[in-house]
Amino acid sequence: MPVGVQNYTTHFFVTGDPLIYGVDVSIILVSLAIVYVLTRYRKWGWLWREWLTTVDHKRIGIMYLIAALLMLFRGGVDGLLMRTQLAWPNMHFLEAEHYNQIFTTHGTIMILFMAMPFIFAMFNIAVPLQIGARDVAFPYLNAISFWLFFFGALLFNHSFVIGGSPDAGWTSYPPLADLPFNPGPGENYYLLGLQISGIGSIATGINFFVTILKMRAPGMTLMRMPLFCWSVLAACIIIIFAFPVLTVALALLLIDRIAGAHFFTMFDGGNPMMFVNMFWIWGHPEVYIVVLPAFGIFSEVVATFSRKRIFGYSSMVASMLAIAVISYFTWVHHFFTMGAGPGVNSFFAVATMIIAIPTGVKVFNWLMTMFQGRIRITTPMLWTLGFIPNFAIGGATGVMLSVAPADYQYHNSYFLIAHFHQVLIGGTVYGMLAGMYYWWPKMFGFKLDERLGKWAFWFFNIGFYVCFLPQYLVGFMGMTRRVYIYPPGLGWEIPNLISTIGAYLMGVGFILIVADVVYSIRYGERDLTGDPWDGRTLEWSLSSPPPHYNFARIPRVDSRDAWWEMKQRRQRGEPMEEPEPLRPIHMPKNSGVPFILCVAFFVAGFGFVFNWYVFSVIGLLTVAICLFHRSFDYDTDYYIPVEELEHHEAALGRT
Amino acid sequence: MAHTSEGAARHAASGPPWMHIIGFVLSIVLTLAALWLVLGHAMRPAPLFFTIMVLAVLQIAVQLFFFMHITESYGPAWHVWMLALGVVLVVAIVAGSIWIMTFGGDVAY
Ligand code: HEM
Ligand SMILES: [Cu+2]
Numbered sequence: 001m002p003v004g005v006q007n008y009t010t011h012f013f014v015t016g017d018p019l020i021y022g023v024d025v026s027i028i029l030v031s032l033a034i035v036y037v038l039t040r041y042r043k044w045g046w047l048w049r050e051w052l053t054t055v056d057h058k059r060i061g062i063m064y065l066i067a068a069l070l071m072l073f074r075g076g077v078d079g080l081l082m083r084t085q086l087a088w089p090n091m092h093f094l095e096a097e098h099y100n101q102i103f104t105t106h107g108t109i110m111i112l113f114m115a116m117p118f119i120f121a122m123f124n125i126a127v128p129l130q131i132g133a134r135d136v137a138f139p140y141l142n143a144i145s146f147w148l149f150f151f152g153a154l155l156f157n158h159s160f161v162i163g164g165s166p167d168a169g170w171t172s173y174p175p176l177a178d179l180p181f182n183p184g185p186g187e188n189y190y191l192l193g194l195q196i197s198g199i200g201s202i203a204t205g206i207n208f209f210v211t212i213l214k215m216r217a218p219g220m221t222l223m224r225m226p227l228f229c230w231s232v233l234a235a236c237i238i239i240i241f242a243f244p245v246l247t248v249a250l251a252l253l254l255i256d257r258i259a260g261a262h263f264f265t266m267f268d269g270g271n272p273m274m275f276v277n278m279f280w281i282w283g284h285p286e287v288y289i290v291v292l293p294a295f296g297i298f299s300e301v302v303a304t305f306s307r308k309r310i311f312g313y314s315s316m317v318a319s320m321l322a323i324a325v326i327s328y329f330t331w332v333h334h335f336f337t338m339g340a341g342p343g344v345n346s347f348f349a350v351a352t353m354i355i356a357i358p359t360g361v362k363v364f365n366w367l368m369t370m371f372q373g374r375i376r377i378t379t380p381m382l383w384t385l386g387f388i389p390n391f392a393i394g395g396a397t398g399v400m401l402s403v404a405p406a407d408y409q410y411h412n413s414y415f416l417i418a419h420f421h422q423v424l425i426g427g428t429v430y431g432m433l434a435g436m437y438y439w440w441p442k443m444f445g446f447k448l449d450e451r452l453g454k455w456a457f458w459f460f461n462i463g464f465y466v467c468f469l470p471q472y473l474v475g476f477m478g479m480t481r482r483v484y485i486y487p488p489g490l491g492w493e494i495p496n497l498i499s500t501i502g503a504y505l506m507g508v509g510f511i512l513i514v515a516d517v518v519y520s521i522r523y524g525e526r527d528l529t530g531d532p533w534d535g536r537t538l539e540w541s542l543s544s545p546p547p548h549y550n551f552a553r554i555p556r557v558d559s560r561d562a563w564w565e566m567k568q569r570r571q572r573g574e575p576m577e578e579p580e581p582l583r584p585i586h587m588p589k590n591s592g593v594p595f596i597l598c599v600a601f602f603v604a605g606f607g608f609v610f611n612w613y614v615f616s617v618i619g620l621l622t623v624a625i626c627l628f629h630r631s632f633d634y635d636t637d638y639y640i641p642v643e644e645l646e647h648h649e650a651a652l653g654r655t
Numbered sequence: 656m657a658h659t660s661e662g663a664a665r666h667a668a669s670g671p672p673w674m675h676i677i678g679f680v681l682s683i684v685l686t687l688a689a690l691w692l693v694l695g696h697a698m699r700p701a702p703l704f705f706t707i708m709v710l711a712v713l714q715i716a717v718q719l720f721f722f723m724h725i726t727e728s729y730g731p732a733w734h735v736w737m738l739a740l741g742v743v744l745v746v747a748i749v750a751g752s753i754w755i756m757t758f759g760g761d762v763a764y
Binding site for chain 2: 209213214237240241245271273274277278281325328329331332339340341343344
């Protein structure tokens with residue numbers, strides 16, 4: 001083989017690591033298997049018509065959910081690999097370089113490609129149904145958002161086998177992330193993967209903001225909305241204002257790297273700390289973006305399974321809006337040690353402590369809702385109950401970290417690692433799993449098995465404490481984050497070993513969740529009523545799964561917990577209104593353009609990663625053509641005629 | 656759905672799109688002015704930064720009034736509230752960043 005070609009292939013494909021060869025083989029096998037199954041059962045057309053071109057929020061929600069679970073798996077395997085390496089002093093399981101890559105991809109994937117799609121899954125699945133709408137405000141844009149996320153994540157994940165993974169941490173600080181210290185495509189993957197999916201996130205924020213403000217059923221005033229919708233509204237406000245800052249920061253860093261600019265370089269007037277500043281202007285609000293929807297889900301779950309109205313509704317709303325605004329005023333707590341001076345540090349320390357107050361209010365409200373309620377311990381409720389002590393500890397250690405002088409001790413130690421895993425896992429992941437178990441029957445028409453679900457919860461929950469409590473300890477003993485090896489004799493052995501055992505317990509928990517899904521597809525209890533949990537909000541008034549138009553008649557709402565009130569009235573034997581006659585329903589048409597548009601983004605991104613600008617030009621041109629096409633496309637919607645509606649409703653056993 | 660077509664009809668009825676034409680001209684003028692100031696080294700850096708910032712803010716105003724229909728709304732004017740919040744946050748971010756990045760001293764970045 002000519003040397004040029006040989007060099008080229010060894011640089012293009014990542015070589016030399018048996019782990020990665022293993023992955024190469026499994027990627028190829030899985031891809032072949034998928035192609036085989038699709039071809040064998042003639043499912044290509046089905047895939048295209050029903051999924052790749054869909055603009056239905058329920059299907060988009062399901063695709064987000066699947067993607068989030070896959071990414072949770074990949075991120076989780078990364079976590080287990082790291083914990084294996086750290087289980088004992090002087091381990092030689094991962095090399096330094098490989099370890100750096102793994103903590104970088106782990107962090108990035110967990111936040112941007114697991115937590116974000118998971119919350120978007122819940123947005124899509126629940127919001128339109130809860131407010132009595134037939135879809136989101138901009139269904140076509142919603143499809144674009146999903147595919148941008150999907151291809152952004154796909155691009156990022158390619159780094160693993162093609163070109164090499166990024167290794168400057170999920171925060172990607174320059175100067176380490178600058179070209180001189182980080183040649184090769186890894187960091188470009190990070191920048192472009194995040195950039196592409198970030199456009200999608202901004203669009204989702206706008207989409208759901210408008211949906212909630214403009215598409216509520218008649219009578220559903222803002223203060224009658226389910227709390228989950230409020231939490232989504234608050235999260236969307238944060239997305240709209242925070243994500244553009246990330247977009248700018250990433251774009252400037254990319255320009256530094258591929259066009260030789262000096263925004264964040266060490267010399268020539270650049271200032272690397274400015275990137276840190278901008279990253280966290282987005283980064284802190286981001287943690288609230290992923291945790292507020294979890295709060296919303298807990299509120300729904302607690303009310304349903306305590307059979308009570310949520311306690312302190314308006315204080316819940318007020319605290320979420322307060323969090324949405326205050327979260328912009330705390331960002332320096334991620335770099336107190338930069339030394340911006342006592343004035344700056346004090347201001348941001350106090351702002352950080354203040355934000356704990358509305359959060360505390362919410363915890364008390366959940367507890368008061370359960371007080372004297374008729375509590376049913378179902379799987380969603382278990383995750384909610386598990387969340388409360390988790391968040392209490394995570395919140396307390398957060399306030400410890402917010403004390404700026406003390407943070408000089410804790411900063412970048414395992415104490416910090418334990419803290420943010422406690423709030424991210426205990427808050428976001430528990431919340432999303434609660435939501436997944438809660439809305440699963442609504443989406444798929446069957447419940448997930450409760451017994452397996454409870455086993456999964458206990459493995460995960462106990463594993464969590466076993467994994468992360470020792471890390472507080474070992475942090476106090478001086479172990480810093482992002483170390484790949486440590487010598488014996490520091491007293492770190494035992495806590496690290498325990499921690500690794502805990503991580504594997506959580507792994508078992510995850511496997512049990514997957515097992516639960518697989519088992520329940522066959523044997524799960526079918527949901528024939530549409531209201532398996534005796535719910536309170538409008539989504540439970542529909543059949544499971546709901547028809548593609550959701551509501552044959554848009555419901556009229558005159559109180560909070562609208563569906564619960566309707567059921568109460570029916571029980572008291574109050575006369576029901578005559579249902580209005582059905583009318584044709586206005587629906588958006590499916591379209592393949594969002595998918596093609598995002599493939600084009602992927603191609604353009606790939607071109608930027610490897611500085612092969614031909615690809616970038618082709619990709620961006622295709623993007624422009626797609627946008628142009630859409631601007632002049634007037635055939636975007638249709639009406640479902642009444643006969644068809646009657647037919648559908650009759651098939652669902654409804655009138 | 657009905658809203659959008661109504662709105663479109665109203666715009667179509669009013670002859671040539673003067674608002675868009677004026678807005679387009681104004682935004683081009685503002686952009687060229689900024690470009691000329693920088694390329695021509697027309698001022699010292701500090702006043703130059705300041706002037707460009709002023710031009711940028713004017714540009715935002717032009718976009719909002721001429722293209723983004725800030726004055727129109729069906730129902731509550733949520734977009735105005737969001738913009739007000741946006742102004743607060745942008746001021747906080749810009750002022751905060753300057754405060755932070757001068758490291759409590761007079762090292763200007
Ligand atoms: C299966 C459970 C998990 C395990 C065992 C785990 C383990 C770890 C380990 C060992 C590190 C690296 C520490 C270091 O060397 O500095 C780490 C970092 C990190 N983890 Fe996790 N993790 C888990 C879940 C999560 C989740 C669910 C999230 C977010 C939602 C998350 C977000 C992060 C972030 C942002 C970092 C920092 C990466 C960096 O330093 O750039 N992790 N995790
Ligand atoms: Cu923060």
